[in-house]
Amino acid sequence: MFRSRLAWFYLLLVVLIWGLGEFVGERTLPTLLLAYAPAVLWLLPAPFVLPWTALRKRGFAVTLVGALLAAWGAGFLHWTPQQNGELRVLDYNVNSGYKSTPQRMAAVLKNADADIIMLQESNFQPPGYREALADALPGYTVRSAVEVMTLTRLPVLSSETVDLPGNQREVLLTRLQWRGQPLSVVNAHLGTVQVMDALAGDMVYLQVARDRRTSQAQVLEQMASRTSGRLVLGGDLNTPPRGLIYRQLKQAVGPDAFAQAGRGPGWTFPALRVRIDHQMARGLTPTRATVLPAEESDHLPLVVEYREGDTK
Incomplete structure (x- = not known):
């Protein structure tokens, strides 16, 4: 049960940090720090949590969602069509x-x-x-x-x-x-x-x-x-x-x-x-x-x- 809780904790942590930084942001000093801290920080636990949950076969899908959300927030999944301009x-x-x-x-x-x-x-x-x-x-x-x-x-x-x-x-x-x-x-x-x-x-x-x-x-x-x-x-x-x-x-x-x-x-x-x-x-x-x-x-x-x- 702890391993499943770990997966959910990671997902909810990423969602909470993203939401507070995005929508509360500069209104309070703690959320200001969340907004201005490098977003890549929230991806750092993924290399540890992902293999842990995969080996235990509990919570891997939840952890993967959290990791993808963190990667998206850090810009690694950002892709747009491009063309020459004027x-x-x-x-x-x-x-x-x-x-x-x-x-x-x-x-x-x-x-x-x-x-x-x-x-x-x-x-x-x-x-x-x-x-x-x-x-x-x-x-x-x-x-x-x-x-x-x-x-x-x-x-x-x-x-x-x-x-x-x-x-x-x-x-x-x-x-x-x-x-x-x-x-x-x-x-x-x-x-x-x-x-x-x-x-x-x-x-x-x-x-x-x-x-x-x-x-x-x-x-x-x-x-x-x-x-x-x-x-x-x-x-x-x-x-x-x-x-x-x-x-x-x-x-x-x-x-x-x-x-x-x-x-x-x-x-x-x-x-x-x-x-x-x-x-x-x-x-x-x-x-x-x-x-x-x-x-x-x-x-x-x-x-x-x-x-x-x-x-x-």
Whole structure:
């Protein structure tokens, strides 16, 4: 009976963790940690529970359901049809250039062949890095704000910056022209939630970080509401593909491009096995979303191809 209980316990644990992280999320600190912890953690018991229940011939089917649910939640079962698009958009947290040179970084960006490039942590520390990178990318117009930079091959109509509360960063809104119509691009880098703060017992700072992120997400929602027409939000949102902030941003802007056109877990921050860099769009349909291999930062670049028109 214990082995059967073990199988049911594992299944119910996965369901409970997924449900609390998805639907309660940032409302409480414990569920915030569930939402922001790497989803792959809930798959770790499977290699032990599955053979145990298989050998004892009790509860294997229940354990298998739990393991498949955990694998689905971690993105391993994510698969969507893909096709070529008409517009390529890249976002990439470049870690201030610490792990790369301007020439190597430019090579990664050139190979991506993106029409629009959104960089975060673009406060490059090596002297002359920013200028050398721009020089190595001829044909791109550059617009910058505090810690973010947008480069594009499309005509630029205008740009503006908006302060993010709780940190020194800015959001960069760049209005472009694509196929004779305006296209607004919002480049953002939200604050992070450090799970290590909770492990260290610093729940006060964790709550402060949560509240700051809520205020920052509201800034993006307001920008989306006052921006008409086609819109792409991209950047390091420090938000896993679940929880309240993630759903609020999707509602304000549009669907998650990787969820609609990506494959696999799509980890953009591989050290922690999480997908926290996103693109969301309205007036455009993602046809292919790919996380590129690169060694120029602690993040990986996300490239999304779009076609005209909203998702059906």
